[in-house]
Amino acid sequence: MKIIKYFFILHLTLSFFLPLTISCSEIYEDIIFKNNIHTVLLNNTNNSLSYPIINIHNDEQLILMFDEITNEYKDYYYTIIHCNKDWTKSDLVESEYIDGFYDNIIEEYDFSFNTITKYIHYKLIFPNKNLKFIVTGNYIIKVYEDMEKKHVVLTKRFIVFENKINIETEIKRANNIEKRNTHQEIVLNLNNLNFQIKDPISEISLLIKQNNRDDLIIDSIKPIFIHNDKIIYDFHEGNLFPGGNEFRNFDSRSIRYYSSRIKNVIVDSNNISIELFPDVSRAFDEYISISDLNGNYIINKQEAWDSHLEAEYTDVTFSLLENRKINSSNIYILGRFTNWKEDKKYKLKYNENTRKYEITLLLKQGYYNYVYQFNDLSLINYIEGDYYETQNEYYIYIYYRETGSFHDQIIGYVKTSSKSLY
Structure with a gap:
């Protein structure tokens, strides 16, 4: 040593x-x-x-x-x-x-x-x-x-x-009439308690992330009013997030017993292949409350003492039924297991014979949440739909860089959810 x-x-x-x-x-x-x-x-x-x-x-x-x-x-x-x-x-x-x-x-x-x-x-x-x-x-x-x-x-x-500042939040249905059925609104005030901030306008930065995703954030808003110890934000529609939809899921914790989303399992001496039932667009469906992990996943094998050592790696095939090939944008599968990235290895390919977008990924046994998404932000929930009732989590970070300092501190953090909207 x-x-x-x-x-x-x-x-x-x-x-x-x-x-x-x-x-x-x-x-x-x-x-x-x-x-x-x-x-x-x-x-x-x-x-x-x-x-x-x-x-x-x-x-x-x-x-x-x-x-x-x-x-x-x-x-x-x-x-x-x-x-x-x-x-x-x-x-x-x-x-x-x-x-x-x-x-x-x-x-x-x-x-x-x-x-x-x-x-x-x-x-x-x-x-x-x-x-x-x-x-x-x-x-x-x-x-x-x-x-x-x-x-x-x-x-x-x-x-x-560290929490040197108190964050007061409320998640509510959007006030904007056009977005009232599809978006969620964040109301936010800061109370700096006994922490002295000389210039909140330049020294404080706000970051809000839906389900802690790096592609669904609000980060460019500055406070408009400071009263006593309160820092007040008036977002003027800059505080709206698309509601999205509850996440899709599949369960591969057991290979012996098929879960509801598994269509077929093939096991040989070298490999395990899992085919899921085809997915379809949900953009024009009515909202349905489904318990999910907000895009998360967990590694687990039902028959194991230690899933991290005993869970199998499997080739999982996803498919999205679409009669026509969409040329305007690429479609990706996203979730925490993809790091929320539109990486080329998570891009679906269109199969002319089956008329489905398909992808096969090597994944360890467990329970996974996922969605399909275009790489065009204006169409981010074109496949999944947007609903104000969707139960999302919001992660709020308060960054502070004192004038003359060489680094950003995080002086406030809170996680809240939109569960009260449903």
Whole structure:
């Protein structure tokens, strides 16, 4: 152990004198750089369905898990990067936001047990004895191979916050007559309590995310009035979100017993294939309240003691029935399992023979939420429909950059929902 510590010190000392190879303007995202890495999960240790958001003053921890489809163990290391509110690297040096070692090895791993596809499951819990956070803000955890930082395996975003400001929220049906049946309205006021803010107009930034999605946000609104300790926002229609629809789902927790969405399962010595029943557009249907996970997913195998080690990897085929090929836009499948990204690997292809848009994805057994979406924001819910009654969650972040400071703090966070609308 002493040898490893001395190596870290030498490595950090040398790194200090090396020129930076990453542009400070790079926007860090949730990305997997290695093709055989799958099912990257980052959440609070207390809740497997949570997003990676922790209070700096509590003893909360995050757990990072991922699988590598291989039989060969690798040494993976991680480092932490502090970011600005736009997810570019902040001007803070590591000693200003981390107490502990700046580079650490991921020590915990296990081989899959009794699965057709063999994989190694890696796990890391942090903050830990080697690493504590000093300041709040946006953060990236970067995992790399064999102490070579240029060999990046994955990057994942997370949030560290504190509540120095009180957030008062209300979710209601849109006042706009034209959007009253399709949109939800956010009413918001801030109470800065005993926290002194010299210039709220320039120092405070607001970010609202529907279901914590990066493609459904409000982030450019400034307060219009400050009275005593209250910061008041008048959005004037800038506070409207399309309601969307409840998420579709499929359940692959059991291969033996078909759930309602599974049409067929083929198992052979090398692979498991799952075909789902075709989906259809819901844009012109009446709203139906369906219990969902707001786009989330959970890894689970019903017959397993430890699903993370015993769940199978399966080829899941989705299909969307559409008699005509739509040439104006591309259609993607989205959910938290896709990182909410319109990536080419999540793009559906039109099958002229079956008259369906289709895609097959390699997914670990579990329960998944998903939607279909055009890559045109004006048609974002053209397939799923928009309903004001939809039960969405809203994540609200308050960023603060004091005049003359070199980084953005997060001084307020709250999660609320639109459940009261139905």
